[in-house]
Amino acid sequence: MSKPGLIPNGQSSRRTSAVRDLIVLLLALALLALFLSFNAARFEGFGSWLTQMGADNSAIIVGLLLINLAITIYGWRRYRDTARELIERTAAESRAYEAASTDPLTGLYNRRAFVQAVGETLSFAQRQRRAVAMLIVDVDGFKHVNEVHGHVTGDNLLRCAAETVARVAPHGAVVARLGGDEFAIAFTCEPDEVSEAGRIADGLVDRLGSPFNLGGVHTHVSASVGVARSGGDCHTVGALMRRADIAMSAAKKAGRGRFVWFDASMERELEARNAIEEGLRIGIPKGEIVPYFEPQVDLVTQSLHGFEMLARWDHPDRGMVSPEEFIPVAEESGLIGDLSLAVLRRAFEEARGWDAGLSLSVNISPVQLKDPWLAQKITKLLVETGFPAERLEIEITESSLFENLGLAQAIVSSLRNQGIRLALDDFGTGYSSLAHLRALPFERIKIDRSFVGSINDSADSAAIVTAITRLAESLKLAITAEGIEDDRVEGRLRGIGRYTGQGYLFGRPMPASDVRSMLAPRGLLPGPGAAVPLPVRNEARQPLTRSA
Ligand code: C2E
Ligand code: MG
Numbered sequence: 217m218s219k220p221g222l223i224p225n226g227q228s229s230r231r232t233s234a235v236r237d238l239i240v241l242l243l244a245l246a247l248l249a250l251f252l253s254f255n256a257a258r259f260e261g262f263g264s265w266l267t268q269m270g271a272d273n274s275a276i277i278v279g280l281l282l283i284n285l286a287i288t289i290y291g292w293r294r295y296r297d298t299a300r301e302l303i304e305r306t307a308a309e310s311r312a313y314e315a316a317s318t319d320p321l322t323g324l325y326n327r328r329a330f331v332q333a334v335g336e337t338l339s340f341a342q343r344q345r346r347a348v349a350m351l352i353v354d355v356d357g358f359k360h361v362n363e364v365h366g367h368v369t370g371d372n373l374l375r376c377a378a379e380t381v382a383r384v385a386p387h388g389a390v391v392a393r394l395g396g397d398e399f400a401i402a403f404t405c406e407p408d409e410v411s412e413a414g415r416i417a418d419g420l421v422d423r424l425g426s427p428f429n430l431g432g433v434h435t436h437v438s439a440s441v442g443v444a445r446s447g448g449d450c451h452t453v454g455a456l457m458r459r460a461d462i463a464m465s466a467a468k469k470a471g472r473g474r475f476v477w478f479d480a481s482m483e484r485e486l487e488a489r490n491a492i493e494e495g496l497r498i499g500i501p502k503g504e505i506v507p508y509f510e511p512q513v514d515l516v517t518q519s520l521h522g523f524e525m526l527a528r529w530d531h532p533d534r535g536m537v538s539p540e541e542f543i544p545v546a547e548e549s550g551l552i553g554d555l556s557l558a559v560l561r562r563a564f565e566e567a568r569g570w571d572a573g574l575s576l577s578v579n580i581s582p583v584q585l586k587d588p589w590l591a592q593k594i595t596k597l598l599v600e601t602g603f604p605a606e607r608l609e610i611e612i613t614e615s616s617l618f619e620n621l622g623l624a625q626a627i628v629s630s631l632r633n634q635g636i637r638l639a640l641d642d643f644g645t646g647y648s649s650l651a652h653l654r655a656l657p658f659e660r661i662k663i664d665r666s667f668v669g670s671i672n673d674s675a676d677s678a679a680i681v682t683a684i685t686r687l688a689e690s691l692k693l694a695i696t697a698e699g700i701e702d703d704r705v706e707g708r709l710r711g712i713g714r715y716t717g718q719g720y721l722f723g724r725p726m727p728a729s730d731v732r733s734m735l736a737p738r739g740l741l742p743g744p745g746a747a748v749p750l751p752v753r754n755e756a757r758q759p760l761t762r763s764a
């Protein structure tokens with residue numbers, strides 16, 4: 217590990233001050249000797265005057281010498297005290313600097329000192345017409361080790377990771393722990409350098425990805441590394457750190473345990489993502505997230521079963537924005553809870569006016585299933601809007617069950633106690649695990665549209681749809697086939713089993729006003745709205761009636 221030369225070394229400063237003391241002492245003695253020899257004549261005159269006054273000659277000389285000696289000793293002692301004070305103050309300052317610039321757990325630089333040192337390295341590199349390469353390392357899975365094995369093991373892991381990072385860093389590099397499980401390396405390089413930084417990043421991924429033995433506890437983590445280089449419009453510490461950080465996030469997104477070089481497109485992507493987050497912060501309270509509804513039909517009776525609510529963002533500049541664009545950002549930024557409750561409220565208020573036999577399916581994000589108050593929040597919404605719990609079906613995906621199955625089970629059992637039903641969405645795309653199917657009291661499996669849509673073109677898709685159908689039948693679960701776009705797909709499905717179906721054949725996701733227009737002429741909109749004859753949108757599927 218290398219640090220800038222701002223901290224004085226204790227031993228060498230003590231040696232320097234001893235030499236300085238000796239020189240000062242010799243100088244004082246030399247001055248005294250000079251003073252005596254140059255002023256010998258005056259001492260004689262002054263002495264003869266004193267003799268005339270009756271004083272003894274030798275006594276006068278001794279007296280003068282003693283006074284001079286006393287002054288010299290006094291001066292010497294004052295000088296010693298001042299010098300000692302200075303040493304102590306310098307040592308205290310250096311200790312304070314050390315504490316302020318070092319991470320106490322690993323002994324590496326902290327973020328503040330790293331920024332300062334890289335600033336100096338950048339200036340040096342610019343003068344030498346060289347560049348600075350920076351690697352930001354994030355230990356994947358550190359949180360898990362901390363939670364499972366405790367903080368002592370977590371600290372040990374960080375110390376081992378720090379040693380590894382310092383060992384892999386090239387000679388003279390600045391190495392730091394930026395905070396948490398994040399480390400950084402910076403070093404000067406050629407302006408077009410790629411191979412050394414790549415080799416170091418590769419070494420980090422390799423070594424941090426090997427198992428650690430932490431006092432008998434064996435842990436296995438991995439490292440995501442972002443690499444960037446100064447040059448072009450990137451010539452400040454802030455810009456370089458931002459680029460390395462963006463690249464590190466890209467490495468994480470790409471599946472962790474790898475390194476990624478910064479690319480300008482990553483920055484544009486991040487800006488677009490930040491714009492979505494900012495827009496959501498303003499748009500959610502303003503009611504810009506609106507519910508759309510996609511019809512679900514019983515394929516056996518051809519009657520309308522209900523609707524799946526799908527969120528849309530009615531963006532002031534961009535028009536309708538797809539949930540695939542904004543739901544992941546809402547999940548990452550912690551806005552998904554507010555977004556979901558806001559859109560659920562509007563959907564419940566709307567669906568309350570439909571025929572009592574029509575169900576409403578809603579999607580709940582895996583992030584929401586980590587909120588211990590989720591069941592209470594949904595129940596409160598149902599009470600406030602007057603929408604019956606028995607008409608509500610909640611769709612979750614398998615990924616919801618990975619992080620905290622216990623909490624998900626507790627939330628789901630609270631919801632079930634209210635009479636709410638549970639469906640497993642997008643089955644077939646994830647682990648499709650039987651253990652997951654049994655972990656929660658699902659009443660329905662939804663077969664993903666990627667299999668349904670290609671059922672006539674791919675023998676594999678047909679085999680998967682058939683297998684999922686047999687599995688659901690034997691577990692006595694209802695089945696929804698998603699993504700039915702034409703009659704041929706519907707016909708093929710009818711030959712395999714009994715399904716509820718949804719897809720563009722029956723109707724695309726539509727706003728609440730279109731749902732009303734669709735329901736009113738079929739007598740499925742009780743209340744004043746039902747009396748008004750409204751245009752029918754889905755003319756191709758007239759037989760849609762209320763589910764049996
Ligand atoms: P999902 O729950 O699997 O929803 C089905 C998606 O398939 C919807 O996309 C729907 O428009 C689309 N789809 C339906 N029929 C067809 C078809 O015949 N062909 C094709 N090609 N596509 C069809 P959408 O509305 O873009 O929603 C995408 C995903 O966004 C949803 O997948 C769901 O996971 C998520 N999502 C939507 N609304 C919400 C919400 O309020 N909360 C949460 N957490 N997630 C939501
Ligand atoms: Mg869904």
Ligand code: MG
Pocket residue numbers: 641642662664665698
């Ligand atoms: Mg789905």
